[in-house]
Amino acid sequence: MDYLKLADLLLPTVCETPEYYRTLYPKRNLKPNAMVTRYAPSPTGFQHLGGVFAALISERLAHQSNGIFFFRVEDTDKKREVVGAIEDSTNTLHDFGINFDEGVVDSDSEKGAYGPYKQSDRIKIYHTFVKSLILKGLAYPCFCTEEDLDNTRKIQQEAKINTGYHGKWAVHRNSSLDEIMVELSKGTPFVIRLRSPENTDKRVVCNDLIKGTISMPENDQDIVILKTNGIPTYHFAHAIDDYLMGTTHVIRGEEWLSSLPIHLQLFELLGFTPPEYAHIPTIMKMDGTSKRKLSKRKDPEISVDFYKSQGYPFMSVTEYLINLVNSDFQEWRTQNPLVPCTSFNISFENMSKSGALFDILKLNDISKNVIATMDADLVYDLYLSWAKVYNTTIATKLIENEDYSKKIFNIERLNEKPRKDFVKWLDVAQHIEFFFDDFYKNSIKDGYNFPDHITIEDVNSVLTSYIDVYDYSHDNDTWFATLKELSVKLGYAKNAKTFKKNPELYKGILSDVATIVRVALTNKVQTQDLHEVMQVMGEARVIERLSQKFI
Numbered sequence: 001m002d003y004l005k006l007a008d009l010l011l012p013t014v015c016e017t018p019e020y021y022r023t024l025y026p027k028r029n030l031k032p033n034a035m036v037t038r039y040a041p042s043p044t045g046f047q048h049l050g051g052v053f054a055a056l057i058s059e060r061l062a063h064q065s066n067g068i069f070f071f072r073v074e075d076t077d078k079k080r081e082v083v084g085a086i087e088d089s090t091n092t093l094h095d096f097g098i099n100f101d102e103g104v105v106d107s108d109s110e111k112g113a114y115g116p117y118k119q120s121d122r123i124k125i126y127h128t129f130v131k132s133l134i135l136k137g138l139a140y141p142c143f144c145t146e147e148d149l150d151n152t153r154k155i156q157q158e159a160k161i162n163t164g165y166h167g168k169w170a171v172h173r174n175s176s177l178d179e180i181m182v183e184l185s186k187g188t189p190f191v192i193r194l195r196s197p198e199n200t201d202k203r204v205v206c207n208d209l210i211k212g213t214i215s216m217p218e219n220d221q222d223i224v225i226l227k228t229n230g231i232p233t234y235h236f237a238h239a240i241d242d243y244l245m246g247t248t249h250v251i252r253g254e255e256w257l258s259s260l261p262i263h264l265q266l267f268e269l270l271g272f273t274p275p276e277y278a279h280i281p282t283i284m285k286m287d288g289t290s291k292r293k294l295s296k297r298k299d300p301e302i303s304v305d306f307y308k309s310q311g312y313p314f315m316s317v318t319e320y321l322i323n324l325v326n327s328d329f330q331e332w333r334t335q336n337p338l339v340p341c342t343s344f345n346i347s348f349e350n351m352s353k354s355g356a357l358f359d360i361l362k363l364n365d366i367s368k369n370v371i372a373t374m375d376a377d378l379v380y381d382l383y384l385s386w387a388k389v390y391n392t393t394i395a396t397k398l399i400e401n402e403d404y405s406k407k408i409f410n411i412e413r414l415n416e417k418p419r420k421d422f423v424k425w426l427d428v429a430q431h432i433e434f435f436f437d438d439f440y441k442n443s444i445k446d447g448y449n450f451p452d453h454i455t456i457e458d459v460n461s462v463l464t465s466y467i468d469v470y471d472y473s474h475d476n477d478t479w480f481a482t483l484k485e486l487s488v489k490l491g492y493a494k495n496a497k498t499f500k501k502n503p504e505l506y507k508g509i510l511s512d513v514a515t516i517v518r519v520a521l522t523n524k525v526q527t528q529d530l531h532e533v534m535q536v537m538g539e540a541r542v543i544e545r546l547s548q549k550f551i
């Protein structure tokens with residue numbers, strides 16, 4: 001076979017050689033253990049948690065080793081492409097603080113010297129390497145139609161033979177140049193297939209950095225590397241791109257594990273040293289007593305939008321995911337309570353080999369702690385950007401009353417054990433609305449939420465006396481002592497123990513008096529520390545609210 005002639009017939013316009021691209025993309029000049037990793041989604045849908053998980057692991061490993069993390073768009077499947085999916089990926093990476101050094105920035109710009117980073121812009125490169133394989137007799141055209149392939153599959157299934165394009169079923173594998181030329185002259189569409197070495201009983205052994213040593217049958221299929229439209233398949237593009245872009249570690253979902261024999265074969269036939277592989281376990285969830293994959297249909301928490309709309313700070317989700325990656329993270333967090341979670345060094349050794357189990361309660365717990373460590377200014381900023389989209393009424397209040405709002409967020413924040421009311425931004429409004437007069441007035445329209453055992457007479461008598469003793473300048477201790485003194489004077493027991501001994505002697509307990517003040521001011525039975533609430537509200541507002549007629 002005259003491979004030169006065949007190659008020129010099939011890809012007549014390709015004049016570059018693989019050597020040309022090797023020079024164009026030289027070996028990266030990095031420290032010996034620096035990792036080069038990438039996140040390479042296909043723009044066929046919107047971002048989901050599994051994608052963020054893979055991107056985060058790849059980014060962390062690259063940056064903690066002083067390496068490079070890049071973002072590649074794998075858009076070889078034009079039919080399944082979704083408008084806006086690329087921007088959705090870049091926005092998600094940005095929101096989660098997953099910074100890439102090189103890659104697609106938006107639909108018409110990119111950065112980095114190893115591009116283009118969008119596969120549809122790399123067609124010339126793929127064709128060059130396909131041509132080089134044809135020249136070596138390692139690739140050939142196949143003129144089978146979908147129908148031909150379906151028929152073959154049916155026959156194979158009936159005969160219980162391995163399905164696919166292999167062995168004697170690979171009908172165009174040994175076509176002569178003349179036969180090929182006849183088809184080409186007729187304009188018959190064709191794909192280019194890899195001539196696999198046909199070692200049916202050989203096995204490939206790979207040391208996956210998460211799964212350990214894996215042995216699988218070698219690929220015996222003459223897989224398609226270039227489709228009829230001249231676009232490569234994912235497998236082929238992966239080999240070329242990760243080789244030229246100098247990827248040292250391919251970190252991707254375990255759904256790709258079964259394709260590994262194909263990928264290793266491609267690297268071998270192309271004469272490239274393969275990267276290291278690490279296949280990340282799929283994120284699972286408990287459903288009753290059994291584990292299952294997170295499902296797009298059933299589990300809203302699979303989509304990145306869920307975290308956005310609920311208002312989980314991205315730092316919380318990131319911290320949760322790092323916690324899912326490495327089980328020793330919690331111990332590290334206990335020892336390093338205040339540093340960003342991205343200072344933790346993740347490692348392949350401590351990753352779980354089987355499914356990572358998603359647990360929203362754990363995420364909530366982590367998120368509560370993350371928000372509790374933020375200062376009031378940051379809470380204000382992050383909450384405001386969320387509220388601008390999801391709760392514009394409260395956003396307006398926050399903007400109009402910036403200082404007041406920051407004081408509200410600062411309540412019990414500087415304590416040794418800060419208050420942990422907020423799991424996510426969606427929770428915030430219920431804890432802060434009463435500070436704003438409009439909301440407060442609105443809430444009392446339907447009456448005050450005094451507990452049933454407290455009568456309106458008690459409310460009025462407590463509040464009338466309380467206004468007389470209330471002094472804005474009192475510190476917490478004096479404030480409490482004053483409240484206690486008044487309670488005892490009005491016939492309330494100073495604590496529950498005293499009350500229980502002789503309940504008939506008292507109107508109630510000191511805590512009832514505090515509740516009366518609290519409900520009058522906030523219309524809630526439970527709030528942040530009452531003294532702090534009153535200090536933040538300010539004297540005038542407190543007196544005004546306490547002086548209402550409670551009927």
Ligand code: GLU
Nearest residue numbers: 040041042074238251252
């Ligand atoms: N484009 C592939 C996907 O959609 C990426 C696989 C890989 O990371 O190699 O998941």
